[in-house]
Amino acid sequence: MKKIIMTGGGSAGHVTPNLALVPKLKELGYEIEYIGTKDGIERKIIEDENIKYHAISSGKLRRYFDIKNFTDPFKVLRGILQAIVILKKEKPSIVFSKGGFVAVPVVIAAHLSKIPVIAHESDLTPGLANRLSAPYCTRVCVTFPESVKNIKDNKGVLTGTPIREELLKGSRILGRQICGFEDKKPVLLIIGGSLGSKFINDTIRKVIDKLIENYNIVHICGKGNIDKSLESRKSYKQFEYISEELPHVMNAADIVISRAGANAIFELLALRKPNLLIPLSKKSSRGDQILNAASFERSGYSLVIQEDDLNERILLEKLEELYGNKDKFVNKMSSSSIKNGVDNIIKLIQEHAI
Template identity: 35%
Template sequence: MKIAVSGGGTGGHIYPALALIREIQKRHKDAKVIYIGTLNGLESKIIPKENIPFKSIHITGFRRKLSFENVKTVLRFIKGVRDSRKILKEFKPDIVVGTGGYVCGPVVYAAAKLKIPTIIHEQNSVPGLTNKFLSRYVKKIAICFEQAREFFPPEKVVFTGNPRASEVLGQDGIKGRLSVGLSTTMPSVLIFGGSRGARPINETVIKLLPEFAGKPYQVLYITGEVHYEEVKKEVELVGNPKNVAIKPFIHNMPEVLAGMDLVVSRAGATTLAEITSLGIPAILIPSPYVTNNHQEKNANSLSEHGAAKVMLEKDLTSNGLVTAIDRILLNKETLKEMKANSKKIGVPDSAARLYNVIIDLIKGN
């Protein structure tokens, strides 16, 4: 079996792709995989470390306003299609999978024109421009939120969930806590703003550090590497409570997540897939800086099921955040109910679901 995968720009597109690749390799030891991305995207750093053959094309995204850059993007797209055709003709994949990001545009389009079976995976409740464009050419469209269904041709859509949800299962939460210096017995809340961190969340949490000192729970606070030094200076002024562990980044997120009782975070699709798979309640602070405000829509889908509380960034205050944490973490009934609601909407077999759709496409079903 030979599979070409493309997805890039952010971890939200790359980590689901990696989860799918691992599922395929687990079932087919002789499977050959190639990953097509850009040299400027995060994928160029992550994929080679996973020992997956990596090929690159040059492409940029469209500006959402009139700009001469869009003319250049069209020309890059045409060249990207040409380069993708060359890569695909050499590799001869049985299927091409796009997991999002503008790099998927020329890759998946080229595959469709070469009559290679194609599928795109949409992680968010509202799709971006690339997947809307590709939906006309691909054989199947896998979605993670039912809200996304309305944006695509109904006969092509299949609900699979996010493959990343499968990877957090079976992790050792105790080991995860110990790896970041937390107690194995105290209730635990994880606060983070995505892989790069989020300044508004950091500013709010710094103000809360003195108050956290007297709480009967512990906090793992991840600042994001770009904000860490700045946060450290602020922490030196207000003090670092013993029950608060501060880290710039963690590489064993699935393991650490398995040991958490509550998560405070942005509402990226991968994060939501992970926490619902584990049945972890959340306080979600959607990023207002994303395309089509999709994070708020992602967050609302959990809130509507009683699995999360949504706090908009414009309404975020230190008092409001600590009150929300206390109301969930210190109320056993609320915590239990939200855990059950989160678990209900999780899709722990998402990697297997997507794998089965891919196999059917390869077989011509």
């Protein structure tokens, strides 16, 4: 039996695409294990899937000055040594990395141990972790056609992003039942990322009474962001976070407001959901979501509001435009050549596993 060790962490976006590959890998007979950090978000997600988990040290990678920048390289070095010990003991045929700061020591350790590494970059431009890891990788999978040129040494392969099979099997009827929607108004789904977005939440709630005149709203607002004063409104359902119910809720949506993380927007593309993207601004990110959103806007899959431009008037105007032209967006997405990346990535894993 071949063994694969997966890695990636720091956010749900660095973990859930790994899980999309798991059913097919198990079907092919792979034994699956995971390397992550002791206290990272990845640990609970992976252990809930009953996958063997190994914890290592890892320093955070920063683009700004911080006193920890002087100590974290030693944590990375320690993580490399810990990963080498794990790899030597477990003897995987291949390592698959989804990025995030924990992936760097694992990828370097695999390279030193002469174990092939397949990495995946979701965003249009590589994140810092994947830029540091790329020289040690066998192949780097990318999601956007424009991204291949950003990967040096001809290692880039356009695969698309892996999407969980269960996400494509949701029930519209069950989704409306989960939210308690009884009338036939269209459903507006609002997703602010795995941690939610206070800025988007606040803007939505300022116009909530106008919105529920036309829509049933399901709002995934992030941990600690429930507004109890709005719980009496029948057309407004709030969740901090949902997991098992998500395929049904997403299937029930007629239109979606979302951040522009690559995993989220490619899920919307796969589900053919007309969407309004509000990417994180450069004030709080490296600008990757702005590029992701621009690519989708050029392709005709999305409308976009930059976070710095967001206000109640523009939000209402863009939503009216989106819903009024929803069939146009569905048609554009239906004609997209970008497919679920699971099979393409599995093929690479099969080709390079030793």
